[in-house]
Amino acid sequence: MTDGLRNLQGNAACALGAIAAGCRFYAGYPITPSSEIAEWMAAELPRVEGVFIQMEDEIASMAAVVGASLGGMKAMTATSGPGFSLKQENLGYAIMVEAPCVVVDVMRGGPSTGMPTRPSQGDLMQARWGTHGDHPIVVLAPHTVAEIYTETIRAFALAERLRLPVVLLYDETLGHLVETVATEPPPPEALVERRWAEVPREAYRPYAAGEDLIPAMARPGDGYRAHTTGLTHDERGFPTQEPRQVAALLDRLLGKLDRHRPLIERVETVEAADADVLIVAVGITARAARAAVRELRRTGVKAGLFRPVTLWPFPEQRFRRQAESAMAILVPEMNAGQLVLEIERLAPDGVPVRGLTRYDGEPVAPDAIVAAARELVG
């Protein structure tokens, strides 16, 4: 049965996407511009036998999400920049103990309290490197309300498949933008359920993995009585500082991303094949870039768009291939220049990369991208 089309704001689409993906636990703390996600979850979760709780702070909500996840529930929290900073501690814990969960960051102007009601893309790097230590993470960056719905569902699938927190990253504009969404139940292949350990207890090693590098989880109550710790641990889950075991754990954690790249990566390109100017943009800025490409093509400039829907790990190979034939690369973003650093690292030799930044609380306009692109190929 289809729910049909609904007019929803991005934050509502996120909440409904989560429930469609099987999310049954939400812990959060009020923060603009993400609070509507919590409000929707508070209303919707009881209808599906789920649990909503507003915790005492951002740190506690992240901790509760990890607790619920290890208890066996699909779990989510949502926040914005200041809260995302506070969540980094337990986000790192979730990475270390391989607790699947989804963390939404609806970006607002920063640094610090910044501009709670204005958009930004200032957390692109925090989303990748916010928690301490070398770590894997997946970050998805939808660009429409409809895509927020489907990418939230994909975030849960990736989290469960990879036993990894997945960050859903979009800005205030998308959070509050109302668009038409088909809130249909996802097809079965879009849903991934937890892989629980089934071997006899004597044979179970909580952090031993096969080829896919993803260990089966011990469900509390199933008789495994496993130990979970944020300390560097061996395959049994017990603390270790033995160099070979330490390296083995980190190799496996970090290796998850490379091993599952085809599953994780998602890219959209628009007229990129023959583009002289390749525009790289994510989220709301990619919408302006799409309009700019249309305008540039209309006036004879061969422009194209490369839009990473999966922002991290950055789709390196696809980008390199796409950039080979470009004369120049333009990176518009709503910050002081974050994504451009990654593009400079990956761009082919001799292809100039130019950033187009804006951090005054206004989105990057198509006109600005058109003008910058013309200048590049002028």
Added chain:
Amino acid sequence: MNEIALTSADRFDIREYLRLEMFPHFLCPGCGHGLALRALLWAVHELGIAKDRLAVVSGIGCAGRLSAYVDANTFHVTHGRPLAFATGLKLARPDLTVIVITGDGDGLAIGGNHLIHACRRNLDLTCLLLNNEVYGMTGGQVSPTTSAERYTTTTPAGNREPTFDACKLAEGAGASFVGREATLQVPTLKNLLREAIAHKGFSFVEVISDCTEIFGRKNALGNSPEMVLRQKAGMRPDSWGNRVDRPFRPNPFPTGVFVRKELPEYRELYDAMTAAARRD
């Protein structure tokens, strides 16, 4: 101390509740935390809680390390956050008995906010706070419960800050069960913990423990037996009418059960109040 009569049927063998492969443990000689863990596992045993249904959540510090030794579903989480983590775990899994082990730094300093709100919420958790007056794991820094004028590595001229009464905080924040005991009397502590775990709702138990190697040595408080016996000098149990008021220990402490109230349990209340939505 009264002899505790045990029949063979309820004889408690702590080894049945420990991960023996984790031994030798890493606690210092004379540390009181082992006595507290013994009392806790004894209480679990007497209540007949199956190890598979037991979850032990602990934070960071010496107290935080205890969960690893328990043969149960154990979670050693981030510093100060075990109550917040346990809240999520218990909401997801009401079928588990969830016990939190924290310390005076973990539970009263960095995790103080979580303690307040866990008390207020009354979710069915048991919190065991091991108070040894010091950050032992990091080498002996001052904590919120360090007694007046005691020396620590960060109070080289003596502690200037007033101490923190965790039980009064718990009571003020609305906990439905609050009690305190010391490691001096393991069977009494066991009885208190048994009641706390059986209590429906949030229960808070502070255990006066001793850090011999670091805090005791720094303050010339003697060896472990001397430190444990010194607890007696400061202890003012309910059963004595709290009349013992000669404060040999710098901060004399009442023991016993201070709060025992029947209040609606959080999850039951949540389910009842959202029943209408669930019927939609």
